[in-house]
Amino acid sequence: MGRHVPAVTRALDILELFLEGDGTLSAPDITRKLGLPRTTVHELVTTLAARSYLVPVPEQPGRYRLGVRTYQLGSRYAEQLDLAAEGQNVAREVAETCDETVHVAVLEGADVIYIAKVDSTHAVRMVSAAGRRLPAHCTSVGKMLLASLPESELRTRIDGRELAAMTPNSITEPDALGAALADIRARGLAVEHRESNPDVSCVAAPVRDSSGRVVAALSVSVPMIRWSEERERELGELAAKGAADLSLRLGYRGTPR
The missing domain is CATH 3.30.450.40 (GAF domain)
Structure with a gap:
């Protein structure tokens, strides 16, 4: 079995946090829940948002929710x-x-x-x-x-x-x-x-x-x-x-x- 890539693991950990609660989180929330450095969380969230896996919540500045890309992946999985x-x-x-x-x-x-x-x-x-x-x-x-x-x-x-x-x-x-x-x-x-x-x-x-x-x-x-x-x-x-x-x-x- 190959080696796990830490950055990918952390990105997936972030995405899975959105399955809990009301589905919205801020960067400080993620930092607290995962115990990661603030800089690391900021970089990962920025990357996920750039790829449409996360999107800002318009009415809640600083908070994010899952983006359309996660829906597309889930829909493709369901089709199979x-x-x-x-x-x-x-x-x-x-x-x-x-x-x-x-x-x-x-x-x-x-x-x-x-x-x-x-x-x-x-x-x-x-x-x-x-x-x-x-x-x-x-x-x-x-x-x-x-x-x-x-x-x-x-x-x-x-x-x-x-x-x-x-x-x-x-x-x-x-x-x-x-x-x-x-x-x-x-x-x-x-x-x-x-x-x-x-x-x-x-x-x-x-x-x-x-x-x-x-x-x-x-x-x-x-x-x-x-x-x-x-x-x-x-x-x-x-x-x-x-x-x-x-x-x-x-x-x-x-x-x-």
């Missing part, structure tokens, strides 16, 4: 992101931690489509595949995604549609689905007990893009022989952590909308 590929990588990491089946899914109409899957190594495991389509109301990922929709969009997707059952435990009544989605919104996690498969329970968490919009859900699926309330809590935390990691890879930093 592949949700399925990133989802597969995160699903693999989660599966390695818990040794259960992990899925990432997106919403299409009133259905979910699985775009990533990593299997458990157990002899008893879930039989599924990336690319499979299932009714959203019967799955933890689907209910998580439905619960994340604005009310008007939710109504558009499900009003007038039959809530078909996949198992005797599937939700088939609109009022029951509405209550389940309200609980998911409050909890921030979705749980499904044998609603899509009579032998499997799942827990799912939301995945957000750079704007804070929910674009996918990540779930951990477990055969009932390995399911318990304690296991549900453990896997709920793991699903939330995996979904947060995938959101981070997609550029999510702010407050959900």
Whole structure:
């Protein structure tokens, strides 16, 4: 591995400071936070501003904010992101931690489509595949995604549609689905007990893009022989952590909308 260049490291340290607080800083602020000499900070800030990585804040003399060049770099990075590929990588990491089946899914109409899957190594495991389509109301990922929709969009997707059952435990009544989605919104996690498969329970968490919009859900699926309330809590935390990691890879930093 090559040697790190101190000047570049310091310049990047300065830029990363703007991810905190209100996004504006003065040269004295930077000097204090990084413990660098004032002359060094002045030279680095001047250089970054000359290249449009920083710009002065008009109404606040002496303060700077991130410039258009950082936006251009971020936009180019976002263009290169592949949700399925990133989802597969995160699903693999989660599966390695818990040794259960992990899925990432997106919403299409009133259905979910699985775009990533990593299997458990157990002899008893879930039989599924990336690319499979299932009714959203019967799955933890689907209910998580439905619960994340604005009310008007939710109504558009499900009003007038039959809530078909996949198992005797599937939700088939609109009022029951509405209550389940309200609980998911409050909890921030979705749980499904044998609603899509009579032998499997799942827990799912939301995945957000750079704007804070929910674009996918990540779930951990477990055969009932390995399911318990304690296991549900453990896997709920793991699903939330995996979904947060995938959101981070997609550029999510702010407050959900």
